[in-house]
Amino acid sequence: MNYHILPATDLIKIMAGYIVQCAKKAVSERNRFLVALSGGSMPELLFPALTSEPVFSEINWKAWHVFWADERCVPQVNPESNYYLACKHLFNHVDIPSSRIYTPNTSVGPTEMAALYQLKLQEVFHIKGEELPRFDLLLLGMGEDGHTASLFPNHPLLKEKNRWVAPVFDAPKPPPERITLTLPVINNAHCIIFLITGKNKAAAVKKIILEESAPAPLPAQMVKPVHGELHWFLDENAASELGR
Numbered sequence: 404m405n406y407h408i409l410p411a412t413d414l415i416k417i418m419a420g421y422i423v424q425c426a427k428k429a430v431s432e433r434n435r436f437l438v439a440l441s442g443g444s445m446p447e448l449l450f451p452a453l454t455s456e457p458v459f460s461e462i463n464w465k466a467w468h469v470f471w472a473d474e475r476c477v478p479q480v481n482p483e484s485n486y487y488l489a490c491k492h493l494f495n496h497v498d499i500p501s502s503r504i505y506t507p508n509t510s511v512g513p514t515e516m517a518a519l520y521q522l523k524l525q526e527v528f529h530i531k532g533e534e535l536p537r538f539d540l541l542l543l544g545m546g547e548d549g550h551t552a553s554l555f556p557n558h559p560l561l562k563e564k565n566r567w568v569a570p571v572f573d574a575p576k577p578p579p580e581r582i583t584l585t586l587p588v589i590n591n592a593h594c595i596i597f598l599i600t601g602k603n604k605a606a607a608v609k610k611i612i613l614e615e616s617a618p619a620p621l622p623a624q625m626v627k628p629v630h631g632e633l634h635w636f637l638d639e640n641a642a643s644e645l646g647r
């Protein structure tokens with residue numbers, strides 16, 4: 404695991420640089436960039452750095468294929484929707500073809516929404532047999548309880564082995580109904596970058612980094628790419644209990 408601990412503005416600039424490199428590598432090796440976004444605080448913090456210079460022109464936006472690590476079961480015009488936040492802070496400012504933005508269908512319930520999203524992954528990743536989708540990049544956040552995507556502490560979905568996308572009916576953070584990528588898909592990515600900011604995350608960050616062998620690991624702690632890179636970008640507030 405690679406930690407990057409910096410004041411927030413520098414942190415975002417450096418993180419944007421990593422995203423540029425990751426996208427360039429994917430495009431040069433595979434002609435497209437398959438990325439999954441998160442919601443919460445990330446869109447407002449990170450996306451302005453991607454949509455402004457010098458980063459904006461460094462990115463081949465037409466090569467992006469965009470999924471979500473998780474989505475809330477709310478209409479797309481609702482500010483609680485992760486899609487809504489991505490539109491506001493990213494899609495309205497760049498020219499990713501709309502056919503390459505794979506928005507979950509929130510007009511159906513969580514079970515169907517998750518099943519349809521899994522089919523979409525299968526189609527876009529051209530998966531035929533037993534293999535798992537392999538994202539070029541997953542951009543993840545972490546809640547103050549240690550949840551990531553919509554995988555919450557002590558939830559049965561942390562043990563999910565078969566489904567790539569699963570419905571959630573009981574998220575402790577509203578709204579309760581969501582869909583989420585599961586750990587086998589998350590941990591299959593080429594690269595995973597967490598952005599974690601704010602003092603309210605400091606206790607969970609400390610638990611994960613300094614108490615690594617705790618009996619019930621937090622969801623964010625279970626993100627360990629099998630054959631990919633893992634980066635944690637922490638601002639000084641989130642890292643404030645690490646006693647550096």
Ligand SMILES: O=C1O[C@H](COP(=O)(O)O)[C@@H](O)[C@H](O)[C@H]1O
Pocket residue numbers: 440441442443444445473474475485543544545546547550551552553576
């Ligand atoms: O509910 C969610 O929370 C996490 C963390 O959000 P933050 O506001 O604490 O940054 C987020 O990554 C996830 O996408 C979202 O649905």
